[in-house]
Amino acid sequence: MGGTPRSSIGHILPGAGFVAVGLWHLFNHMKLFALRPDAYVAPVWFPVPRARYLELALIIAGSAAEFAMEMFAPPPPPPGGSPPPPPRLHNHEHAIICLALVVYAGAAVHLDRVRAPARAALCLLLVAAVFAQELLVFHFHSTNHAGVEGQFHWLLQLVVAACLATALLGIGFPRSFAVSLARSACITFHGLWLIVIGAMVWVPSLVPKGCSPVREDGRDTVRCHSKESLHRALALANLQFGWYLSFMTVFVVALYLYVCNRYPAAGEAAAAAYAPLQTAGDEHDEDMDARKGGVLEIEV
Template sequence: MGGTPRSSIGHILPGAGFVAVGMWHMFNHMKLFSQQPETYVAPVWFPVAGARYLELGLIIAGSAVEFAMEMFIDHSTLLPFAADGSIPSDRLHNHEHAIICLSLLVYAAAAVHLDRVAGAGARARDALCLLLVAAVFAQELLVFHFHSTGDHAGVEGQFHWLLQVVVAACLATALLGIGFPRSFAVSLVRSACIVFHGVWLAVIGAMVWVPSFVPKGCSLVREDGRDTVRCHSKESLHRAKALANLQFGWYFSFLTVFVVALYLYVCKRYPAAAGEAAYMPLQKDAGDDGDDEGMDVVDDAHKGGVARGGSVHGFATLEIEV
């Protein structure tokens, strides 16, 4: 078998996208926390000076392209349905992957719209955006847990079981971010999980569909219109699963070391301004229900002011450099 380039690339390219977004978030969360540790509030996404919606625009474009690839392109027929309107059995996994792409597209488009709508509080916007992020990971967890491509008993299934662990961590940290918007630990772990999510997707694309990486005693076979790995004996299957577990552990360890090293570098490169007030309380009249408004001012200082510069009520904003 020569392998399936579409299956391999279809995992590696989305994996690279998750790595890019996760690294972008990780670096900027570290930078923001290093410069303003006492007033840190975690943004859901980071604007770019001169191109405010670059991150969200790339997510929309990438999701739309992948959706089109799954549903229409690189198949014997461009139509995702059979002549009678049913879904062919060999296209079920394409529809499942397309649902994840659609969820990502909905999140990014909604985040752009919410940012442009006047009158919505910053806390409410961030909470809703994080709920949409959680919906993406919940959708992905559901799809991979009940994947139509197998019963999770083979090599491919083992890789998908481990992927579910990472997706579940992404889901948990997205939900925790709603209740703890000032927690740097939650934001850091969420960003690292997104990076690991992308790394593991790329690993799946390489280890399952590149023939030279298939474990010893296993081979690529054609089943139900798609290529997958099948092992020739129980011993080979156990060995292949153990290798997948070992890879997961090694990549996890490497990522942990990388996150610590990056954090130390960012703290050294972007220290907090000397002599700058760490905290300035907001004033409000007695009996005035201004807690939410005050919090919105703080959040806007961290998020909305990123692209504009300046400060709001004593809270310095962060200028993100690209």
């Protein structure tokens, strides 16, 4: 079995899309908060100059293409002498996630065009529905995700659950920069982990030592040749998750510092916004001191 199977591409391309959206949101949330910390309200999506709905249009196009691939692409031919593959239930389950993304992006465009009230909260509910759908699909998947593949997908469920939680928190705390930052970072990490799954499970040269790609029930997966190899591969998956999580944390902090330095006016605006204001009582006390002949000193 050589080359990169379709299962790998089916994870890497959607993963790249999640990474792109997550990075776009990370940067824009940081920039918006840096420029207006006192008036920060988190948008659900960010318009582009001269192409307001570009982000949503790309989500619709990418999700529709993946939906078509899952629903209508012909299945790979079975090996010689083997029975035909069973119904492609897992393809239909993946297509449901793509459909949820299309519904979210399409509804977001329409709600913005008609200037519907509470559209931000409704859009976040739709985002939460997407991640709830994904979590449901991967938790009750018709495909038996066992062994190495199962461990990678179990860790993916943790990331999807975090995306769902931060989307719901964003409804109740629209002015919280921490919630928006965490949601954007989770979306980015979600895409990164999808890319890792596509590479480590379905690229033969990257399959853990002691394991090999096999074809079972009309689909590609990985099986280890011994219990020792399986335990080593599972531990490697856990270590990778920790490595990439640490990398993601460092990256987010570094990006935040870069954005703060890139927009230095933000620090001055924040200082002005939080500077203590002189009260009427303070002015009265100063006038009394002046009448008593004292010298009033004002620090600049």
